[in-house]
Amino acid sequence: MITELDFPAELINANGKIIKCYDNNSSNIDKATVQSFGEEWKKFNKFADEEISKIGDTYFDIVTDEMLGKDKFAIDFGCGSGRWTKYLHDKVSMVAAVDPGNAIYSAAGLLENTDNVQLYKTSIDNLPFPNNYFDFGFSLGVLHHIPDTQKAMRDCIQKIKPGGYFLVYLYYNLDNRGLIFKVLFRISDLFRRVISKFSGNTKRFVCDMLAILLYMPFVLLSRLLRMLGVKKGYRSKIPLHVYEDASFFIIRNDALDRFGTPLEQRFSKKEIVDMMQKVGLDQIVVSQKMPYWHAVGKKISLL
Numbered sequence: 487m488i489t490e491l492d493f494p495a496e497l498i499n500a501n502g503k504i505i506k507c508y509d510n511n512s513s514n515i516d517k518a519t520v521q522s523f524g525e526e527w528k529k530f531n532k533f534a535d536e537e538i539s540k541i542g543d544t545y546f547d548i549v550t551d552e553m554l555g556k557d558k559f560a561i562d563f564g565c566g567s568g569r570w571t572k573y574l575h576d577k578v579s580m581v582a583a584v585d586p587g588n589a590i591y592s593a594a595g596l597l598e599n600t601d602n603v604q605l606y607k608t609s610i611d612n613l614p615f616p617n618n619y620f621d622f623g624f625s626l627g628v629l630h631h632i633p634d635t636q637k638a639m640r641d642c643i644q645k646i647k648p649g650g651y652f653l654v655y656l657y658y659n660l661d662n663r664g665l666i667f668k669v670l671f672r673i674s675d676l677f678r679r680v681i682s683k684f685s686g687n688t689k690r691f692v693c694d695m696l697a698i699l700l701y702m703p704f705v706l707l708s709r710l711l712r713m714l715g716v717k718k719g720y721r722s723k724i725p726l727h728v729y730e731d732a733s734f735f736i737i738r739n740d741a742l743d744r745f746g747t748p749l750e751q752r753f754s755k756k757e758i759v760d761m762m763q764k765v766g767l768d769q770i771v772v773s774q775k776m777p778y779w780h781a782v783g784k785k786i787s788l789l
Contacts (some may be wrong), residue, residue, distance in 0.1 A: 526587030542573035564628030568593030
């Protein structure tokens, strides 16, 4: 079992999983974004094991066998729907899945048959675990939605033991893209700033329409070029090429994720490496594959 320093304020049984809820008085949190993700994962809460495995492989491509193992304790900082906890749970001894919002209830449904996962409803700066405790930590697509990303990363690393590893995915600032790609992104980001303020049902409807009218033309073009024998290096220059093999369910989910989230920040590869080094990580490896950028590092000392 995972060690906790404090008793939870409340225990909730959801889908046969016990959720340990702690007082969530964080100053480093955007409540509108947390609420938005709670609504998102309530809508998109069913993921096939095959799809979890396929997408998970893209994030964990730089994670080696040395970093994991049946004797290791892991923690998912900002588990959301619980997809990546489910991806990892059979590769380690125990996983603590943490989320500050109602997304944790969706995770309870997805993880109902995972005996070695414990669920916690709390924020990253109010974690009930000892410092220097976990062997492996990961935060995929989360810390860029927190006001002070650097502080949030430090709070994560405090819970990793020296010699342990931390895997992170942060949105890139298009530092490896050309001018046209950046202009298209800036236009799309203006839409995000407006759409993210819509009410839940309206926002979800608009994002579904964007999945059809914006995402699918690029996805279908990429798929057509693949059928015609065009090499992946050329296809990868097409916006949204990463969805070439994705189901429409995933595309709808990611459209809501992209355009429905109130707060997001973006970083260059150098900025991400600098942040990781500042919190005591070394031997940092940044994947050169999408999604950009995800990186893993080894904790070298006590914080």
